[in-house]
Amino acid sequence: MGSNHLTWHEATITKKDRQRKNQHKSVVLWFTGLSGSGKSTLANAVDNELFKQHYQSYCLDGDNIRHGLNRDLTFRNEDRKENIRRIGEVAKLFVDSGQIVSTAFISPFREDRQLVRNMFEKDEFIEIYVKCPINICEERDPKGLYKKARLGEISDFTGISSPYERPNNPEIVIQTDRLSIDESVSIILSHLKDKTILY
Template identity: 70%
Template sequence: MKISHNITWHHSSVTKKDRHLINGHKSCVLWFTGLSGSGKSTLANAVDRALFHEGVRTYVLDGDNIRHGLNSDLSFRPADRKENIRRIGEVAKLFVDSGLIVSSAFISPFREDRELVRQMYEAGEFIEIFVKCPIEVCENRDPKGLYKKARKGEIPEFTGISSPYETPYQPEIVIETDKMTIEQSVENIKIYLKNKKIL
């Protein structure tokens, strides 16, 4: 994507560090990735609520919600999936710059796309959370009935069925939602944030 030569980046008079100081915590993106039905949105919202109740400034970006608005013009073909993730990376970066901890819950199936997003951030600001769950369990959950439709061929390019999901090589955090409770999962993420002195 080419950037016009007729635009100039304007630096804010209030810096990200200024916002960290007034918030009492650093900012980052918690990038939840995993199969449909693995529990990404549920976990992202649980983390968001737990941090919010501790006075942390937070926000959740959810895949389905974003496709209702900002990315409503995109399909699920590979090129559009790539653009979907690029846009989300840019939006999440704005939230991080504003001093928030933003939880981003997207399948984001391709390693290359996730790595391109990681490169948008300063070191330590992009925290990849692999929400690991066997596809059999995800299919049994099937909260939106998508796997049934995919198996019938009604949904083309469905991740895990007719389109691949590329497991992260070295995620910062792995949460196995078929083995851990929501409470345990949230606590593990909070411990990571505290150990990294983000909280």
Template identity: 70%
Template structure:
């Protein structure tokens, strides 16, 4: 990517710490990663709703929704996937800087791309949540009919079928979504956030 000269980062008068103090909690990104059908969007929205009910400032960045706007120019090849995650990382960083808890629901199949995003954040601000669900269960759910299309050759480079998914090495949270209820999963995430004094 070509470097653009003659630009300087403008430091805000109101700092991230100021915004966190106003909100009454720290800010972070909850980075939900896993195969299609593992429950990323469902769980991210469920967690967001509980945060909202309890008065915390939060927002959800969903993979499909982002591709309707910010990333609508990207396809699904390796470069496009990499750029997709880079842009989301930058957007998530802005949300964290604004003092909010942002949930990011993206397959984000490659470790290197997730590690690049992690490097954008301060310590304990990037919380990788691996939704560990067997591909057969994800395929049986197939909420969007994508696995069926991939098996029929209609979707090239489909993660888990014709494109790899690289399991996180050291995620902060692992949730077995084929054996854990949404309520139990929410409890697990909130317990982590409270344990780290984010909430």
């Protein structure tokens, strides 16, 4: 059955209904940056703090998604694009359910991040550039990936053999080589309060 035969089913309970019940707006916090910059650590720390403060939240991590939903995708450019598109669709479902969803993905290409941004209503997509010099990321190398990339064991590795396109106008920039996790979380939560996403 082709997509021409599909009809969007409108839910009885709307996104606004869920937001009112949760007593906060729903958004996607899109963490982007090089491998080793601290995206997953920071996204999980934000999710943990939101949970402790009784907000409805969830964290989507790049590696975890590739274990399941996107296990059929490689790291070639076309598959990276599809990886990000699928994540955007999943994040949109979380936002529709009234939650704050944090996503930790390198998402190296501006075009792909813009494609995801376009899926959301105004102010529902918050791009967080987790900025860290590549030499620091390489020193950290928590998964040993830079070492493998330098040895030629990994092809198309972002920052080494594949480009990373830095965000032009992210809503938030977090420099993880200069800020602690607590300081970084505080900046992000302050932004959410300033934008009345958290009441």
